[in-house]
Amino acid sequence: MPHKTLDYARELLGVGYARITLGAKEAALLATALDECRRFFSLPDATKARYSSADCNFGYRPLGMEYSITADRPDLNDCFTLWSDRLDLVPNSAELTSLTDALLAWRNHLSTLVSDVVGHVARTVGDAQAPPFEAASYLQVNNYVHAGGERDLLQDRHEDGHLVTVIHTTAPGLEIWPDGECLPVEMAPDEVVLMPGSVFAELTGGKVGALDHQVRNLGLDRRMSLMYFVNPELTEPLHPWVRTEGEAPADLRDKIRSHPATFGLPHVPVL
Numbered sequence: 001m002p003h004k005t006l007d008y009a010r011e012l013l014g015v016g017y018a019r020i021t022l023g024a025k026e027a028a029l030l031a032t033a034l035d036e037c038r039r040f041f042s043l044p045d046a047t048k049a050r051y052s053s054a055d056c057n058f059g060y061r062p063l064g065m066e067y068s069i070t071a072d073r074p075d076l077n078d079c080f081t082l083w084s085d086r087l088d089l090v091p092n093s094a095e096l097t098s099l100t101d102a103l104l105a106w107r108n109h110l111s112t113l114v115s116d117v118v119g120h121v122a123r124t125v126g127d128a129q130a131p132p133f134e135a136a137s138y139l140q141v142n143n144y145v146h147a148g149g150e151r152d153l154l155q156d157r158h159e160d161g162h163l164v165t166v167i168h169t170t171a172p173g174l175e176i177w178p179d180g181e182c183l184p185v186e187m188a189p190d191e192v193v194l195m196p197g198s199v200f201a202e203l204t205g206g207k208v209g210a211l212d213h214q215v216r217n218l219g220l221d222r223r224m225s226l227m228y229f230v231n232p233e234l235t236e237p238l239h240p241w242v243r244t245e246g247e248a249p250a251d252l253r254d255k256i257r258s259h260p261a262t263f264g265l266p267h268v269p270v271l
């Protein structure tokens, strides 16, 4: 994989995002995780609510809280999140071990991938290193069901506000905005896309911009997307990899911590 991760880093720098084809073993981890997610979302709402933390930041989050631009246009999906490997933050998680085992196995593959690709970019642009990220990062699976025709987008245009997002989608709808043009993205069952967020843009001194994206309402009965949202850990100061001469380097941590508030969510926790 090492030579491939270098290609992905070049793709990020040159194209603004990277399409990644998984090996058979990794594709199997993804398929198992998605099967478990499908099973979870078909539980009754009252059962899923047993797995929500009080602030809905850990475990199950019903539709209505999270939005992309304004609170009156919530994202039209419910979701399940797993921060780091902190099963203790998800109420009643002992009842969900087949789901959480599958998610954590998938995440383990992704953290190696992210650390390699981000490490290549950090070395290339600033002779720097990838920051530690596992404890501040989380998996989120979104579940979309049929939405009426009054909303053209299931999620409005946004960037995730993280370092990077690794995303897999089970059905069409995702649209990305590289170079100011809207491009629909479909993925095979063994594909993921690595999208940079605004933290990546700040670290690279703007060499790679945050990738805006949205989800179109295609009237589908069912759709899922599985994301690994990667945040740098917030325990040490985080400075841009590319420095501007004569300027004191900014510490990016406050922006990272508070960015989820723009989507109606609590601050990034320090775990």
Ligand SMILES: O=C(O)CCC(=O)C(=O)O
Binding pocket: 142, 155, 160, 169, 173, 174, 213, 214, 215, 224, 225, 227
């Ligand atoms: O469902 C998708 O394709 C994208 C989801 C997304 O962008 C998000 O949850 O931030």
Ligand SMILES: [Fe+2]
Binding pocket: 158, 159, 160, 213
């Ligand atoms: Fe997003």
